[in-house]
Amino acid sequence: NLSDKTIKLWKISERDKRPEGYNLKEDDGRFKDPNNITSLRVPVLIPMDLMVEASPRRVFANAHTYHINSISVNSDNETYLSADDLRINLWHLEITDRSFNIVDIKPANMEELTEVITAAEFHPHQCNTFVYSSSKGTIRLCDMRVSALCDKHSKLFEEPEDPSNRSFFSEIISSISDVKFSHNGRYMMTRDYLSVKIWDLNMESRPVETYQVHEYLRSKLCSLYENDCIFDKFECCWNGNDSVVMTGSYNNFFRMFDRGQRRDVTLEASRENSKPMQVLKPRKVCAGGKRKKDEISVDSLDFNKKILHTAWHPQDNIIAVATTNNLYIFQDKVN
């Protein structure tokens, strides 16, 4: 749980039973008069409505001066990292008052600051490896065995800029908002403002796949800069077998890209437009020209309805999608 600069570890538990039949207490909690107790009984657990509880278990000392953007638990299940705009710290789950700084990009003179850390994640299998992304569209892979302070990256992933698409907004839209390793640990995915990119960890020069999330926004960048939407940070996620990736967009739309079948779909998370247990209807945005029936034009998109957070169950085809005020859970159509 990231609350700006404090990290808390919570235990989430479900309770669906409660004890009944205490000897010394009434069911409502009042204490019985011991003089009136004439027999003993064993309390029993009886079912109750499911209750989900969250209780804080650890609070990790304030080791961050800037807003935390990522937390990632290591594959060793003992350590985790936390990243803010300028630093990445390494923690032990059991030790709350100490952390080790492993990346620090703060310049001596803050006026020289031109790049910040935007996301970080541990490799799913190699507990010495992690990556972090930047506001300039680069990803650095670091190996903690090399040195205590991972100032020098082992690999630098960066795609050369496309000169034909150059504008004053190029840097802003190249800023990476999320980075996620694939479950098999061979690829990583990055999300920038307009696209999702899949990188092979063995190739630093360019991504192996690029998917356009909402390319129709490219001609609206100035307006999106004006209303600050261009700074929205979208997450992305893999499905369990790394064959499909998903990310959010505006108008409560979210997008899925099937890597193998080269298909993509746009769906909407909205109570008005679909009922529970109803199969979601694919959406289409009309980028220009004549709008077909059922298509939505770019100008009628609601930029206040943004889906920034999405998650995919690690094994099953169940997804969670967060709109501004609601959390939607979707699953595969059950035949």
Next chain:
Amino acid sequence: MFPKGTKRKFSDSGEEPVSSGDQSPPAASSAVARTLSSSYSLQRQSLLDMSLIKLQLCHMLVEPNLCRSVLIANTVRQIQEEMTQDGTWQIMTQALAAAQCPADRLVATEVLCRQTDAAAQAGQSPKPFSVVGLEEGYHSEEVVMEGDVETEVTMSTLSPVSPQLSSASYLAGPFGMGPCWEEEEEDGECEEDEEEDSEECVSEGEEGDRDHLSEDSRTGEQVFGTFEIKHPAPPPDPALEELFSDVDPSYYDLDTVLTGMQAAPKMGPYDLLESLSSHGPTTLSSSSSCRSDLNELDHIMEIIVGS
């Protein structure tokens, strides 16, 4: 809203208002004029204005977003670099310098007499940053000069009401910024429908009668000002200190990032914030005429001042 994102293209210069032949400025400036005449440069200017306002607003947040500030600052830097290559930047800084240098000021005699405040003379030195200035953000004024000088110079700035600037939605009206405003006119004349007496100028140290300035926003009162949004190193404004007293010291670093604590020799994006004034970049239509007019006005100034 803009019809499209700003692209690095120079549009056709058909709207160029001046021919290169009868201007004293060198040919380079007419090439510049061609550039400046394009809607591209207008969009670029608007983008610059918008970015500077955003940077300022970033600064005013209780919990500033560093990533966003850095991205906006980089955008400003990019624009600045491109404008430097165009030569547009030089024109703008010259206009700023002209306005800041007392000798070149276009001031009426009586107003000249009022320039007694030492702060005004200080020109480019940092001035205390008031809380009010903080809230008011960033002022834009349109300055119109005319008089004995035949030409009419429109030093348009980042005025929200300039007809050529298509998007004014983000400039929510005039903001005052900083304490020093002076009124300047050419030979005591000013073109106008303004209510105020042209003599009525905001004296140094006044935040700016906001009302006075609001009326000015349309046309009018020729008000040049040197205002800055920098934190002074010494002495700190007590109101500001209080604002930030319980903030993590690292936020002072952020302040440095956002406001450029000390004047750096080169004009970075943070320096631009400091040198922003009502007489910002000239409009596209009058840029080169403005420049030549500055020369003429300099000449006239010399006569007036008797130097």
